[in-house]
Amino acid sequence: MMTKPQFIFIKQKNSFSVHIENLEKLSVEQIQAIETFVSARKGIFDFESYTFVIQKKLEFNEFISLLKYSSIDAKCKEKIMLRKTDAKIEFGKYKGMSYNEVPDSYLLWLKANYRGKDRDTIDIELQARNL
Numbered sequence: 001m002m003t004k005p006q007f008i009f010i011k012q013k014n015s016f017s018v019h020i021e022n023l024e025k026l027s028v029e030q031i032q033a034i035e036t037f038v039s040a041r042k043g044i045f046d047f048e049s050y051t052f053v054i055q056k057k058l059e060f061n062e063f064i065s066l067l068k069y070s071s072i073d074a075k076c077k078e079k080i081m082l083r084k085t086d087a088k089i090e091f092g093k094y095k096g097m098s099y100n101e102v103p104d105s106y107l108l109w110l111k112a113n114y115r116g117k118d119r120d121t122i123d124i125e126l127q128a129r130n131l
Contacts, residue, residue, distance in 0.1 A: 005030060005074040007067075009060050010129065015103030016058055019130050023050040037070050044108050049131050053104035087121045099125045107131055 006021040023031070034052070038045045043054035058066070060078040067074055087099050094102045099121055108131060110122050 002027060002030070005034065005072070007074050007076045009063055009076055009078045011060065011078065011080045012100070012104065012129065015053065015055075015105070016063070017051050017053045017104040017129060017131060018063075020050045020052075023047075033070075033072055037067075037072055041066075044105055046108055046131060051104075051131050053108060053131075055103060055105045087118065090118070091116075100128075104129060104131060 003022060003025045005023075005026055008019040008021060010017045010019060020026075020034070026034075035045055038052045038054065041054045041056065043052055045052040060076075064076060067076070089095055089097055089099060089102065094106060099107075099118075107122065107126055107129065111126055111131065114122060
């Protein structure tokens with residue numbers, strides 16, 4: 001019997017991410033199916049954190065429906081993350097927003113591309129979101 005992926009759907013204020021608790025126990029075929037699911041929705045799969053994000057705001061029940069439509073059989077739990085922070089983004093598309101309000105996809109982009117003065121704040125937010 002194949003191990004089912006265990007997804008934790010983490011809801012943020014304006015986005016969501018999905019942490020795969022048991023990624024290392026999944027078969028290559030299961031991981032490829034998840035990668036296909038994510039890339040078909042223009043998402044980002046971060047193997048380092050066992051997390052993927054899709055650049056669309058979804059509710060938990062909508063995510064479950066998408067999985068069923070894509071024939072991905074997984075155990076899913078929902079976790080809601082709402083935090084307050086005073087740090088505001090001073091540049092780009094999300095200028096003026098708090099770091100805890102931006103989508104996970106943007107934080108993952110910052111993780112790979114940003115080296116400025118707010119790097120510590122970004123790293124704290126990434127850690128809080130398990131990204």
